[in-house]
Amino acid sequence: MLNWFLLGLLLAAGLGLLLYWLLIVTEGVYLGRRIVVWMYDLTAHRYDRIKQFDGDAERFLVIRPLLGRLLERPAPLVLDVATGTGRLPAHLLDEPTFNGCVIGLDASARMLSQAWPKLSVYHHRANLVQQIAVDLPFANGVFDAVSCLEALEFFPDDTLALLEMVRVLRPGGTLLVTRRRGWEAKTFVGRYRDQETFEALLSSLGLIGVESRLWQIEYDLVFARKPEMIKD
Numbered sequence: 001m002l003n004w005f006l007l008g009l010l011l012a013a014g015l016g017l018l019l020y021w022l023l024i025v026t027e028g029v030y031l032g033r034r035i036v037v038w039m040y041d042l043t044a045h046r047y048d049r050i051k052q053f054d055g056d057a058e059r060f061l062v063i064r065p066l067l068g069r070l071l072e073r074p075a076p077l078v079l080d081v082a083t084g085t086g087r088l089p090a091h092l093l094d095e096p097t098f099n100g101c102v103i104g105l106d107a108s109a110r111m112l113s114q115a116w117p118k119l120s121v122y123h124h125r126a127n128l129v130q131q132i133a134v135d136l137p138f139a140n141g142v143f144d145a146v147s148c149l150e151a152l153e154f155f156p157d158d159t160l161a162l163l164e165m166v167r168v169l170r171p172g173g174t175l176l177v178t179r180r181r182g183w184e185a186k187t188f189v190g191r192y193r194d195q196e197t198f199e200a201l202l203s204s205l206g207l208i209g210v211e212s213r214l215w216q217i218e219y220d221l222v223f224a225r226k227p228e229m230i231k232d
């Protein structure tokens, strides 16, 4: 009788852990893209409260290093893939030295509807598109910078998404993405990449100047550049 009870307890604990890993740690990525997006739709109204972004940290660690790579462009065009509630576009557009336009793209309608009130004040300089991160609805080589923060690990295929980002980046343009790190990252079975492997992946996509920077406990920021076209 006691053995059956213990067995039941162990099974329940195992199931609980499995659900925790599937839904909380890996945010549904092993259950398919629709589940991931559905979960973001469900929690969109709480996202900013949970994340508590620090404006100064965003400015100094993300926005200014990005702007430093866009100096020679008077009015850069930036694409933020998986923009969520508009974190990167809002901080970028808030910078007095940024005179460009930002398009934020995300698959979750509700995340985008949280972003819009922050971005609509910038009128034509901000746009939002509801779309998944592959088959980006843009021509080749149109963006001066493409960013994707805290999202690659939730895409069905991060390499395909990166290929698309590189396609829409202009020659000489900047890619800014994040690499998941820390112990939770290692539980993304079959998807985790250490720094060396991640940088090698970006190089294999033709990018140069790949540079990882420690950003948060859970993420590195990774900058890279698409080479200029070689003139004959």
Ligand SMILES: C[S@@+](CC[C@H](N)C(=O)[O-])C[C@H]1O[C@@H](n2cnc3c(N)ncnc32)[C@H](O)[C@@H]1O
Pocket: 033, 036, 037, 040, 081, 082, 083, 084, 085, 086, 087, 088, 105, 106, 107, 108, 111, 131, 132, 133, 134, 148, 149, 150, 151, 154, 155, 156
């Ligand atoms: C952790 S949030 C990051 C949002 C934002 N970049 C930030 O740093 O606050 C991940 C975002 O990825 C989006 N997302 C997940 N899978 C996606 C996909 N396949 N295509 C486009 N967006 C996706 C989610 O809707 C969510 O807004």
